[in-house]
Amino acid sequence: MSQWDQNIEGNHLKIASHEGSTMRVLAGPGTGKSYALQRKVMRLLEAGKNPTRILALTFTNVAADALKKDLQALGVAGADLVRARTLHSLCFEILMKEQVLQITNRIPRPLADFETNILLEDLKDEFGGKRETEKLLLAYESAFARQQQDIPGVINSAIDATFRERLLRWLKLHKAILIGELVPLTYDYLKNNPTTPELSHYDFILVDEYQDLNKAEQALIDLLSKNSELLVMGDEDQSIYSFKHAHPEGIIEFPTTHTPLADVGLQICRRCPKKVVNLANELMGYLLGTHPKKLEAYPENKEGVVHAVQWKTLEDETRGLAKLIKKMTSDSTYGIKPEEILVLSPRRQIGYALRDELQNNYSINAHTFFQEEALDDLKAQKAYSLLNYIAYPNDRIALRALLAIPTVLPATYEKLLVKAEELNKTVRDIILELKAGTLQISGTTEIIRRFDEIEKIKEELKTKKATEIILALFDPNDPEGIEVILSIISILNITEEDEIKKVFNRIQDRIRSPEVSEEAGFVKIMSLHKSKGLSSRVVFILGCVAGLLPFIKDEAKLIAENKNSELEKLKAEAKRLFFVAITRSKEYLILSSFREIDFARAMKFGVKIRSGNRGSLAQTQSSPFFSEVSKHLPQVTSGPELLQAFQIEE
Numbered sequence: 001m002s003q004w005d006q007n008i009e010g011n012h013l014k015i016a017s018h019e020g021s022t023m024r025v026l027a028g029p030g031t032g033k034s035y036a037l038q039r040k041v042m043r044l045l046e047a048g049k050n051p052t053r054i055l056a057l058t059f060t061n062v063a064a065d066a067l068k069k070d071l072q073a074l075g076v077a078g079a080d081l082v083r084a085r086t087l088h089s090l091c092f093e094i095l096m097k098e099q100v101l102q103i104t105n106r107i108p109r110p111l112a113d114f115e116t117n118i119l120l121e122d123l124k125d126e127f128g129g130k131r132e133t134e135k136l137l138l139a140y141e142s143a144f145a146r147q148q149q150d151i152p153g154v155i156n157s158a159i160d161a162t163f164r165e166r167l168l169r170w171l172k173l174h175k176a177i178l179i180g181e182l183v184p185l186t187y188d189y190l191k192n193n194p195t196t197p198e199l200s201h202y203d204f205i206l207v208d209e210y211q212d213l214n215k216a217e218q219a220l221i222d223l224l225s226k227n228s229e230l231l232v233m234g235d236e237d238q239s240i241y242s243f244k245h246a247h248p249e250g251i252i253e254f255p256t257t258h259t260p261l262a263d264v265g266l267q268i269c270r271r272c273p274k275k276v277v278n279l280a281n282e283l284m285g286y287l288l289g290t291h292p293k294k295l296e297a298y299p300e301n302k303e304g305v306v307h308a309v310q311w312k313t314l315e316d317e318t319r320g321l322a323k324l325i326k327k328m329t330s331d332s333t334y335g336i337k338p339e340e341i342l343v344l345s346p347r348r349q350i351g352y353a354l355r356d357e358l359q360n361n362y363s364i365n366a367h368t369f370f371q372e373e374a375l376d377d378l379k380a381q382k383a384y385s386l387l388n389y390i391a392y393p394n395d396r397i398a399l400r401a402l403l404a405i406p407t408v409l410p411a412t413y414e415k416l417l418v419k420a421e422e423l424n425k426t427v428r429d430i431i432l433e434l435k436a437g438t439l440q441i442s443g444t445t446e447i448i449r450r451f452d453e454i455e456k457i458k459e460e461l462k463t464k465k466a467t468e469i470i471l472a473l474f475d476p477n478d479p480e481g482i483e484v485i486l487s488i489i490s491i492l493n494i495t496e497e498d499e500i501k502k503v504f505n506r507i508q509d510r511i512r513s514p515e516v517s518e519e520a521g522f523v524k525i526m527s528l529h530k531s532k533g534l535s536s537r538v539v540f541i542l543g544c545v546a547g548l549l550p551f552i553k554d555e556a557k558l559i560a561e562n563k564n565s566e567l568e569k570l571k572a573e574a575k576r577l578f579f580v581a582i583t584r585s586k587e588y589l590i591l592s593s594f595r596e597i598d599f600a601r602a603m604k605f606g607v608k609i610r611s612g613n614r615g616s617l618a619q620t621q622s623s624p625f626f627s628e629v630s631k632h633l634p635q636v637t638s639g640p641e642l643l644q645a646f647q648i649e650e
Contacts, residue, residue: 002043002046003042003046003075003076004016004039004040004042004043004046005017005039005043008035008036008039011036011264011265011266012032012035012036012039012266014262014264015033015036015037015039015040015231015264016036016039016040016042016043017043018040018231018262018264019229020229021229021260021261021262022225022229022230022231022232022258022260022261022262023230023231023232023261023262023263023264024232024233024251024254024255024258024261024262024263024264025231025232025233025234025264025265025266026234026235026251026263026264026265026266027233027234027235027265027266028235028237028266028267028269028293028295029235029238029269029271029272029280029295029579029580029583030269030270030271030272030535030583031266031267031268031269031270031271031295032266032268032270033208033233033266034067034070034208036266037056037067037206037208037231037233038070038071038074040206040231041054041056041071041074041076041079041082041206042074042076042079044204045074045076045077045078045079045082046076049203049204050203051078051079051080051081051082052081052082052083053201053202053203053204054082054083054202054203054204054206055082055083055085055090055202055204055205055206055224055228056071056082056083056084056085056206056207056208057085057086057087057090057205057206057207057208057221058084058085058086058208058209059086059087059208059209059212059213059241059532060086060532060533061086061089061512062533063086063208063209063532063533064084064085064086064089066533067084067208068084071084083202087183087213087217087220087221088179088182088183090186091182091183091185091186091220092108092182094186094189094190094198095108095182095185095186095189096108098189098196098198100185100186100189101177101185104185105172106171106172106177106185107175107176107177108177109175109176109177109395109397110176110177110178110179110512111176111177111178111179111397112375112384112511113375114375114376114381114401115176115397115400115401116137116178118400118401118404118408119137119167119170119171120133120134120137121404121408121410122170122408122410122413122414123163123166123167123170124410125410125411126162126166127159127163131554133163136159136160136163137163137167137178137180138180138244138245139160139245140160140163140164140167140180140181140184141178141180141181141183141184141214141216141245142184142214142215142216142217142245142247143183143184143187143188143215143216143219144156144160152184152187152215152216152219152220153184153187153188153191153216169421170417173396173417173420173421174396174397174400175396175397176396176397180244183214183216183217183220184216186220187216187219187220187223190220190223190224191223198224199223199224199226199227200227202224202225202228203228203229204228204229204231205221205224205225205228205229205230205231206231206233207221207230207231207232207233207234208233208234209233209234209238209532209533210232210233210234210250210251210254211234211235211236211238211239211246211247211248211250211251212234212238212239212240212241212244212246212248213246213247213250214244214245214246214247215245215247215250217247218247218250230258232251232254234248234251235251236248236251236252237284237293237576237579238532238576238579238580239573239576240529240532240573240576240577240580241529242569242570242573265292267293267294267295267296268295268296268297268298269295269296269297269298269301269583270298270301271535271583271586272295272297272301272304272583272585272586273297273301273302273303273304273305273585273586273587274297274301274302274303274304275303275304275305275306275589275632276304276306276582276583276585276589277295277296277297278297278632279306279582279589279629279632279633280295280579280582280583281294281295282628282629282631282632283575283578283579283582283625283628283629284575284579287631302587304585304587304588304589305587305588305589306588306589306590306591306633306634307588307589307590307591307634307637307642307645308544308591308593308626308633308634308635308636308637309590309591309592309593309636309637309638309639309641309642310592310593310594310595310622310636310637310638310639311592311593311594311595311638311639312594312595312596312638312639313594313595313596313597313617314350314353314594314596314597314601315353316594316639317350317542317543317592317593317594317639318350318353318354318357319357320639320642320643321343321354321540321542321590321592322354322357322358322361322362322364323362323643323648324590324642324643324646324648325341325358325362325364325523325540326358326362326364327646327647327648328341328538328588328646329341329364336537336538337521338364338365338366338521338522338523339521339522339523339524340536340537340538341523341524341536341537341538341540342523342524342526342531342534342535342536342538342539342540342584343366343523343524343525343526343539343540343542344525344526344527344528344531344539344540344541344542344581344584345525345526345527345528345542345543346527346528346542346543346548346549346551347543347548347605348368348370348527349601349605350542350543350605351368351370351525351526351527351542352368354366354525354542355367355368355523355525358523364523365521365522365523366522366523366524366525367522367523367524367525368525368526369524369525369526369527369530370526370527370530375511378405378406381401381405382402382405383473383474384507385398385401385402385405386402386454386457386458386461386473387469387470387473387500387503387504387507388401388504388508389402389454389458390458390461390462390469390500390504391500391501391503391504391505392501392504393458393462394426396426396427396428399427399428399454400413400427402450402454403427403447403450403451403454405450409446409447411443412443412444412446412447413427413447415441415442415443415444416430416431416441416444416447419439419441431444431447431448431451434448435448435451435452461473466494466495466498466499466500466502466503467494467495467498469500469503470494470503494506524536528541528549528577528578528580528581529577531580531581531584532580534584535584535585535586536584536585536586537585537586537587537588538585538587538588538590539581539582539584539585539588539589539590540590540592541578541581541582541589541590541591541592542592543592543593543594543605544591544592544593544622544623544625544626545593545594545607545608545620545621545622545623546607546608546620546621546622546623546624547602547605547606547607547608547609547620548605548606548607548623549574549578549623549625550571550574550575550577550578550623550624550625551574551606552567552570552571552574553570555567555570558570575625575628578623578625591623591626591633593620593622593623593636594620595619595620596617596618596619596620597609597617597618597620598616598617598618599616599617599618602618602620607620608620608621609621622636
């Protein structure tokens with residue numbers, strides 16, 4: 001007797017039972033696309049399909065891990081053999097298996113974000129500044145397919161060709177690769193080798209969050225699925241990764257590029273309470289008349305609890321919400337466990353403050369997941385790069401990063417790079433020859449001084465135990481600079497017996513692929529972007545003030561340059577991010593703001609202020625999103641009023 005078709009109906013059944021042609025599923029948040037996908041996999045396995053020929057692709061490592069667990073929990077033979085992974089990990093596997101990297105003289109050493117930033121600094125003068133250079137890099141990572149009509153891999157301008165040449169020179173000399181390169185490299189390889197077995201390896205390809213892929217990634221999936229049945233799932237309303245060159249137009253225009261096609265929509269939100277569904281629809285403008293994207297509340301769901309609150313100061317917000325979380329987790333009236341609470345913060349410093357308040361004053365375990373920002377601070381970058389350099393002394397990127405702190409010195413470094421290229425040596429070799437007097441290059445005094453400092457630290461620490469090295473590099477008393485890495489280290493439980501290479505590799509993996517468990521007994525605190533794919537009984541959104549929600553990078557500059565269309569795109573994406581955030585809630589949603597903040601932090605965080613001078617408290621404005629959901633948003637209350645509603649003493 002089959003199990004896949006038990007207790008499934010409507011469009012979920014259509015998705016699970018479909019076979020033959022390509023299918024697109026437009027699925028709003030909480031509408032059960034994962035459930036439908038799992039049932040489809042069950043059907044295929046029960047029909048005797050080879051599980052190793054089923055490929056399920058997700059956008060993030062967290063989502064891939066969750067999908068693996070869900071498939072293994074199905075209880076169907078072969079479910080653990082289904083290939084569930086990210087597209088980048090698949091590309092890496094193909095490139096290594098087919099020896100493409102070896103043949104093309106590429107080294108699979110990926111760059112961290114701050115290391116990529118140094119690359120941009122080194123190249124920016126040749127390409128009109130850092131902003132323009134970053135645009136070229138994004139275009140390169142999407143195989144220069146900027147528009148829907150562009151063909152991935154085709155270079156149509158001289159500037160693109162020059163940039164590609166200079167970029168590859170830098171990467172090859174530093175023996176490194178960009179994570180974003182993996183897709184264009186794989187696409188180019190498969191396109192030019194149509195008989196490779198990788199193009200016929202899968203019979204079924206299932207793609208989640210299709211709207212988050214860039215044009216090159218979507219084109220690669222078309223190549224891989226040429227001989228396969230393809231299912232793509234997504235929702236342009238949840239496209240929040242334009243900074244990664246996401247191409248939501250791909251799922252919108254999918255019916256015009258893929259025929260024959262079965263097209264199915266999922267609109268009944270089974271996750272969110274009815275009040276949150278109403279908020280989401282109003283935010284996106286779907287309440288006026290009939291709209292194809294309008295979410296429908298699941299009839300059996302509760303109304304839910306939504307609060308909008310404004311505290312007097314940022315500190316009041318931290319203390320008040322900690323009291324509320326304590327009440328929820330200790331009062332049997334609510335019966336809420338710490339792991340059922342998800343806190344979303346637009347700035348990691350705000351999240352850290354709440355975490356510390358919970359742990360220090362209420363003994364509530366809370367973990368932060370801001371790994372994407374772990375290396376934003378120069379102190380953290382230096383400590384991380386020193387650890388890298390001690391573990392791997394021949395790592396050229398680690399040395400470049402250390403020579404770039406605190407200022408990059410691109411012109412001077414280029415001199416060393418040119419000489420290293422000319423003599424077929426490393427930059428380190430060139431510096432040693434400069435120190436020995438066998439070479440002379442003008443203007444290198446500062447770089448040599450920095451090198452000596454780096455070497456001195458390395459020599460002092462290289463024979464010490466891992467824990468001693470960690471304590472020497474990462475100061476636990478530092479109030480901000482390396483806080484994220486310290487939290488990672490505490491989770492890893494590093495021991496004296498651990499080798500320094502092993503320690504560095506674990507820290508590196510944790511930063512690249514943070515584990516966000518739904519089961520561990522702690523409150524989860526993270527960015528709004530990081531919450532994608534998660535859900536929780538209780539969701540707090542902190543810092544709901546203008547300038548933070550929404551946050552528009554370089555907004556003033558875009559206004560000054562009259563780049564209105566670009567600005568409007570960023571505003572639309574910021575709204576989609578808020579839409580994603582509020583639809584994580586399964587029961588409680590608390591939108592929190594503060595009225596006053598000190599001037600220095602307002603400037604640092606990007607908060608828009610109504611008044612205030614240096615040395616004084618600045619007055620904030622509530623998030624403009626509050627005005628956009630005025631019909632269904634409860635009256636904004638003060639912090640003391642909220643505490644009183646939950647019967648909490650101030």
